[in-house]
Amino acid sequence: MNFIPHTKEDISKMLSVVGCSTLDELVSEFKPRLSELKIDMPLSEMELVSYITNLSEKNSQMKYFAGGGSYDHYIPSVINHLVSRGEFLTSYTPYQPEASQGVLQILYEFQSFICLLTGMDVSNASLYDGASALAEAALLSSAYTKRKDVFVDDGLNPAYLKVLQTYCDGTELTITNTIDENTACVISQTPDFYGNIKNPQGLIEKAHQYNALFINCISDPTSLAILKTPGEFGADVVVGEGQAFGIPKSFGGPYLGFIAVKQFLTKKLPGRIVGMTTDDQGNEGFVLTLQAREQFIRRERATSNITTNQTLLALTATIYLALLGKSGLQNVARASYHRAHLLHEKLRKNGFGAINTNPFYNEFIVKSPKLSEKIIADLMECNIFGGIDVGDNKLLVCCTEKNSLQDIDSYISAVSK
Amino acid sequence: MKLIFDYTQSNTKHTPSQEKDVDLPEDLKRRSLPLCDVNEIQIIRHYTELSRKNYGIDTNFYPLGSCTMKYNPRVNEDLAKLPGFSDLHPHMPASHVQGALQVIWELEENLKEITGMDAFSLQPSAGSQCELLGVMIAKKYFAEKNESRTKIIIPDSAHGTNPATAAMCKFQTVTIPTDDRGNMDIDEFKKVIGKDVAVVMITNPNTLGLYEENLSEIKDLAKENGALMYCDGANMNALLGISKPADQGFDMMHLNLHKTFSTPHGGGGPGGGALGVRSFLEDYLPVPRIKKENEQFVFDYNKEKSVGKLHSFYGNFGIIVRALSYLKSWGSDIQKVSQIAVLNANYLFSLLKEDFDVPYDRRCAHEFVISAKNFGEKSTINIAKRIIDYGFHAPTIYFPLIVKEALMIEPTETESKDTLDEFAKVLKTIIKELREDPELIKNAPHTTPGRLDEVKAARQLNLRWMPKES
Numbered sequence: 001m002n003f004i005p006h007t008k009e010d011i012s013k014m015l016s017v018v019g020c021s022t023l024d025e026l027v028s029e030f031k032p033r034l035s036e037l038k039i040d041m042p043l044s045e046m047e048l049v050s051y052i053t054n055l056s057e058k059n060s061q062m063k064y065f066a067g068g069g070s071y072d073h074y075i076p077s078v079i080n081h082l083v084s085r086g087e088f089l090t091s092y093t094p095y096q097p098e099a100s101q102g103v104l105q106i107l108y109e110f111q112s113f114i115c116l117l118t119g120m121d122v123s124n125a126s127l128y129d130g131a132s133a134l135a136e137a138a139l140l141s142s143a144y145t146k147r148k149d150v151f152v153d154d155g156l157n158p159a160y161l162k163v164l165q166t167y168c169d170g171t172e173l174t175i176t177n178t179i180d181e182n183t184a185c186v187i188s189q190t191p192d193f194y195g196n197i198k199n200p201q202g203l204i205e206k207a208h209q210y211n212a213l214f215i216n217c218i219s220d221p222t223s224l225a226i227l228k229t230p231g232e233f234g235a236d237v238v239v240g241e242g243q244a245f246g247i248p249k250s251f252g253g254p255y256l257g258f259i260a261v262k263q264f265l266t267k268k269l270p271g272r273i274v275g276m277t278t279d280d281q282g283n284e285g286f287v288l289t290l291q292a293r294e295q296f297i298r299r300e301r302a303t304s305n306i307t308t309n310q311t312l313l314a315l316t317a318t319i320y321l322a323l324l325g326k327s328g329l330q331n332v333a334r335a336s337y338h339r340a341h342l343l344h345e346k347l348r349k350n351g352f353g354a355i356n357t358n359p360f361y362n363e364f365i366v367k368s369p370k371l372s373e374k375i376i377a378d379l380m381e382c383n384i385f386g387g388i389d390v391g392d393n394k395l396l397v398c399c400t401e402k403n404s405l406q407d408i409d410s411y412i413s414a415v416s417k
Numbered sequence: 418m419k420l421i422f423d424y425t426q427s428n429t430k431h432t433p434s435q436e437k438d439v440d441l442p443e444d445l446k447r448r449s450l451p452l453c454d455v456n457e458i459q460i461i462r463h464y465t466e467l468s469r470k471n472y473g474i475d476t477n478f479y480p481l482g483s484c485t486m487k488y489n490p491r492v493n494e495d496l497a498k499l500p501g502f503s504d505l506h507p508h509m510p511a512s513h514v515q516g517a518l519q520v521i522w523e524l525e526e527n528l529k530e531i532t533g534m535d536a537f538s539l540q541p542s543a544g545s546q547c548e549l550l551g552v553m554i555a556k557k558y559f560a561e562k563n564e565s566r567t568k569i570i571i572p573d574s575a576h577g578t579n580p581a582t583a584a585m586c587k588f589q590t591v592t593i594p595t596d597d598r599g600n601m602d603i604d605e606f607k608k609v610i611g612k613d614v615a616v617v618m619i620t621n622p623n624t625l626g627l628y629e630e631n632l633s634e635i636k637d638l639a640k641e642n643g644a645l646m647y648c649d650g651a652n653m654n655a656l657l658g659i660s661k662p663a664d665q666g667f668d669m670m671h672l673n674l675h676k677t678f679s680t681p682h683g684g685g686g687p688g689g690g691a692l693g694v695r696s697f698l699e700d701y702l703p704v705p706r707i708k709k710e711n712e713q714f715v716f717d718y719n720k721e722k723s724v725g726k727l728h729s730f731y732g733n734f735g736i737i738v739r740a741l742s743y744l745k746s747w748g749s750d751i752q753k754v755s756q757i758a759v760l761n762a763n764y765l766f767s768l769l770k771e772d773f774d775v776p777y778d779r780r781c782a783h784e785f786v787i788s789a790k791n792f793g794e795k796s797t798i799n800i801a802k803r804i805i806d807y808g809f810h811a812p813t814i815y816f817p818l819i820v821k822e823a824l825m826i827e828p829t830e831t832e833s834k835d836t837l838d839e840f841a842k843v844l845k846t847i848i849k850e851l852r853e854d855p856e857l858i859k860n861a862p863h864t865t866p867g868r869l870d871e872v873k874a875a876r877q878l879n880l881r882w883m884p885k886e887s
Contacts, residue, residue: 002747002750002753003487003488003490003679003746003830003831004753004754004757004830004831005831005832005833006757006760006833006834010833010834011757011760013834014760014761014764014834015760017764017767017768018760018763018764018767018780019767020763023756023757023760024756026756026759026760026763026780027655027659027755027756027759029628029630029780030628030655030656030659030660030782031633031660031665032660032661032664032665033659033660034533034658034659034660034661034664037530037531037658037749037751037752038530039527039530039531039744039748039749039751040745040748040749041748041749042745042746042747042748042749042750043745043746043748045492045746048492048496048742048745048746049492049495049496051745052496052499052520052738052741052742052745053496053499053501054516055501055516055517055519055520056496056499056500056501056502056516057501057516058501058515058516058519059501059502059505059509059513059514059515059516059517060509060513060514061500061501061504061505062506062509062513064506066506066508068508069507069729069730070506070507070508070730072506074431074432076431078457078460078461080498081461082460082461082464082465082468084494085465085468086473086474086475086476087468087469087471087472087473087475087476088468088471088473088683088684089473089475089489089494089681089683089684090473090474090475090476090479090486090489090681090682091471091472091473091474091479091682091683091684092479092481092484092486092682092684092685093682093684093685094684094685095481095811095813096472096801096802096805096810096811097866097869097871098802098805098862098865098866098867098868098869099471099472099477099805099810099811099862099865100470100471100472100684101467101470101471101865101866102467102468102469102470102471103467103471103684103685105418105420105467105470106464106467108420108880108881108882109420109421109422109882111880111881112420112422112881112882113452115881116451116452116884121881122880122881123880123881125685126686128542128543128546128686128687128728129542129728129729130729131726131728131729132542132546132727132728139585157729159726159729159730160729162725162726163725163726163727163728163729165725166553166703166724166725166726166727169553169557169724169725170549170552170553170556170585170586170724171585171586171587172586172587197441197445199444199445224447225447225450226439226441226446226447227441227445227446227447228444228445228446228447228448229447241729248498248503248504248735249503249504249505249506249507250497250502250503250505250734250735251502251505251506251507251514251517251730251731251734251735252507252728252729252730252731252732252734253507253542253687253728253730253731253732253733253734253735253736254542254686254687254689254733254734254735254736255729266878266880272685273880274880275874275875275878275879275880276874276879276880277869277870277871277873277874277877277879278869278870278873279866279867279868279869279870280860280867280868280870281867283418283866283867284418285418285866285869286869287869287870287871287874289871289874289875289878289880290875290878291875292875294577295545295576295577295578295580295581296576296577296578296816297577298577298581299577299580299581299590300580300581300583300584300590301584302577302581302584304581304585305545305548305549305578305581305582305585306543306545306546307543307544307545307576307578308543308544308545308673308675308682308685308686308687308688309543309685309686310542310683310686310687311683311684311685311686311687312681312683312684312686312687313683313686313687315683315684318421319460319464321452322421322455322460322463322464323431323455323457323460324431325452325453325454325455326450326451326452326453326454327434327454328430328431328432328454329450329452330435330450331432331433331434331435332432333439334435334436334437334438334439335432335433335435337439338435338437338439341440359441359442359445380513385506385508385509388508401432401433401435
């Protein structure tokens with residue numbers, strides 16, 4: 001397939017304007033020239049569709065009872081129709097605000113939604129994903145406190161912990177298991193990786209006693225529809241993964257990192273921030289603001305190196321939240337909660353051990369009476385991805401509003417064979 | 418201007434009602450949720466209206482330099498949305514995601530061939546995360562060799578992400594000025610290259626749109642001193658199928674899938690990053706690596722030297738599908754992309770040369786930089802705003818920082834000769850307007866919202882909507 005509009009005549013006319021006789025001559029400076037390129041022949045659109053569709057069909061499609069950082073919530077139809085509009089899809093970072101008011105306003109709405117849900121004062125316009133947002137929050141804490149130790153509470157998503165570790169190694173921060181006067185931040189996830197909903201009060205007090213920042217991490221933010229906000233508890237920074245807000249699971253990405261802070265940390269935020277202002281006629285409008293924090297101006301003194309973020313997914317989440325509204329989001333959260341508790345109850349009656357220490361939202365952990373590999377395989381036979389094997393025959397199971405009562409019955413009958 | 422929060426309450430129902438409350442302790446429960454319910458048609462109108470206030474490649478020529486705003490083939494959108502990809506849970510075992518792993522593996526193989534690198538990681542979410550990964554790898558590599566290297570050499574024409582990344586990893590940035598041909602100044606480079614340099618980070622072609630003429634010498638000097646050569650591949654759209662960065666002497670390089678491989682920019686992401694390395698650095702790449710064993714694709718976590726993980730899962734997979742689809746469409750013809758990208762840039766450059774100051778008068782690569790300094794201070798911002806009135810998006814302005822009143826123009830290969838002719842004509846008209854009616858230009862744009870007050874935005878921060886009752 002060929003996406004170039006030029007005719008042969010165009011090319012020869014243009015070459016003569018440039019003063020070259022061939023296309024080859026035009027690039028003669030680019031050395032060393034490669035001798036050959038071992039790449040397959042080009043495909044027509046029809047051949048391409050068939051090739052890629054064939055690959056997609058080599059993946060299994062299942063009923064999911066798994067979360068662990070990627071959640072199977074229902075995605076309303078309208079989202080794709082709106083987000084696919086070329087005006088959004090094919091634009092870029094709104095450097096020229098007059099030609100980008102659409103994206104800018106939606107990012108302002110996104111920032112507002114994130115603040116409303118988390119109970120925080122200020123949000124940026126998105127980061128890559130939950131894990132990197134957490135790492136950026138640790139860097140922000142270090143820059144603010146001028147300290148280098150990062151305390152991580154139990155129950156953080158292990159993949160987030162690994163990404164955090166990678167960032168800490170590269171940026172010379174240390175993950176420690178004590179909170180003291182060297183602690184830049186205290187990180188806690190709630191609901192945690194195992195589903196436990198935690199009351200962070202004690203940990204927040206401890207962090208503040210040593211003037212460290214408290215970072216609350218969230219992996220399924222639909223939980224915020226029913227849970228007390230981290231802002232109200234006294235968190236300084238809230239980060240998380242916004243995938244649950246209308247973004248496809250898509251084998252792990254692209255997802256949506258978010259970060260929100262209390263007022264006093266505004267100027268330490270990484271990435272883009274949209275602000276409302278007025279134009280020369282006094283009409284309200286939006287621009288990227290506080291850009292003096294950013295790499296393209298501040299270079300080696302920037303708050304972060306991030307440039308491209310996840311705007312289209314921030315748009316997706318905004319439209320999702322607008323569509324669901326208060327009652328829709330509460331429906332999703334309550335249904336996810338009740339389905340998970342129903343399945344949990346049924347599993348307990350079928351010999352699975354309950355081991356959550358706290359109340360849970362839509363994820364929980366159970367000890368399997370049989371080998372967990374066997375349970376997972378039995379469920380796969382029935383086209384059910386039944387949970388994440390976290391070792392020691394323990395399964396991390398998740399429900400959303402999409403898991404029907406019938407699916408839950410199929411789950412139970414598959415594991416009680 | 419109406420925000421989504423300004424609409425009145427109405428009914429909506431995308432999932433079945435669930436009235437039953439949750440059974441949680443009161444101290445964990447939310448007291449109020451300050452959102453309203455808005456009807457679907459109002460939402461469609463609200464966001465459709467907003468889309469109409471936005472320029473995109475689909476609506477306007479978008480010659481934003483350094484961003485490679487080429488046409489985004491729609492078929493790639495359909496392919497990324499195939500249920501076998503979009504509905505795939507990332508915790509599924511390798512045996513059940515063979516197609517997805519093949520997509521990642523095939524893109525890595527193709528990128529290896531195009532760049533000459535020996536291995537790729539597709540975990541980074543964008544170019545700047547690739548840079549971070551590259552610098553982390555360099556840091557670990559030298560730590561293991563017990564070499565204390567504290568500096569990263571970066572030319573002054575570089576993207577801001579380069580020094581920002583070096584600083585994140587606690588390296589000292591050494592900035593090299595640009596010579597009068599637009600290259601990194603080789604004499605200045607010679608003064609600072611030494612055993613304390615970890616990485617020489619170069620964008621090639623550089624951000625002036627010029628091929629680095631001293632690259633071979635720079636590479637030799639870097640190697641003699643044991644430093645690693647890193648290529649910021651933001652400008653790879655000039656080199657596809659023509660020259661391989663590994664052959665140019667680079668040890669690492671990154672690609673921006675959303676630039677060179679045409680995945681949509683989405684208003685500022687999601688992007689996709691790919692970091693390529695030579696074989697001696699392969700073991701430092703993030704885990705899991707995806708391997709092909711006996712016609713099966715498997716995850717390999719067993720890499721002791723790896724810097725760790727950069728992404729919860731396997732990178733921006735949806736972007737990877739689109740990039741592979743784009744690459745398969747072009748296949749072995751891919752050099753045409755770069756040939757025409759370079760032709761378009763040089764053609765437009767030729768049309769504009771007489772009218773603007775040209776800081777470096779050489780044949781350009783896929784983009785070029787001209788200066789409006791002869792029209793007075795702030796003329797670039799005024800020209801940029803006036804361009805919007807004529808139905809084009811503005812070029813990148815005031816970058817690279819070393820060119821006064823810079824306009825950085827990247828037409829890409831997917832724009833026709835007619836579009837370029839028209840764009841040149843518009844710029845010539847604007848220059849005439851500048852002379853004849855400067856007020857008109859100073860107050861541009863006139864067809865969109867007026868010029869927005871960025872100073873006020875930063876001084877009187879308004880970063881969110883607040884509920885009325887509080």
